[in-house]
Amino acid sequence: MSVIKHRPSRAKVTIMCSRNDQVLLVRRKGAKWKFPSGLLATGEAPIVAAARELWKALSLHCSRLNAVGTLEVGRVLHHIFTTDFADGCSVSLGRGIVECKWVGWEDLSSAMLKPTAAALLSRDLSALVRRNDPAASELASDTN
Template sequence: MPGKNRRSLKARATIICLRSGRVLLVRKKGGKWNFPGGTIESGEHPIDAAARELKEETSIRSLGLLQLCTLEVDGVLHHIFTAQLGDYADAVADNEIVACKWVRRDALTATLLTPTASALMSRQLPALTV
């Protein structure tokens, strides 16, 4: 966004969880599928926000979050993290999330995803390419 300082942008932690070649998606009531994540609270570190949001939305406690990159999409600064989870890890919808599902990376399409998730997909992030 031209002329806008990065510090004045809304900041979000977004987590790409991987398990056996599949990506975790979450959905709010009446919405499309998105990656887990949410707003970074004032004074909160992005990695702490990622861990908090992942636990709040999916009940997953991930000790292995890795920062992938930071991208601006539609005026929001996304701090992107990845987590490689074992086959035993399962997500349980919680908080404002009504459903979670694991989807093959090659099945992630714009019609399935929110506009923001779709925009992140278009950035060809290594964690999302097959």
């Protein structure tokens, strides 16, 4: 008898965009809030997909994307990235995004988020995103 191992059916990038202890949330028509994200194209590097998604969905160009790690939620493997933006950065909606907003980490609740985003939030990613010390990268590598 052969054993079939569970494998994620898709891979996505999810980007936690921070600004002054706030995180950026986006929303598509008729949907709940989520973190900026997108599917990886075949053979595409996760960091390239993260930069592409930020540009196409929000016209945001970031100078630094930090890989936090990977998490599996359901059958989707999320490559998690963080990036920081300065006050007054300009966001332009694109590619199906109807609204975006900056929310304080303490104001985030699972009830306001799509189930996948809520599942990511339940993993306490805010602790990884909000740390600015060298131990953050060490902690992030433990999530792989």
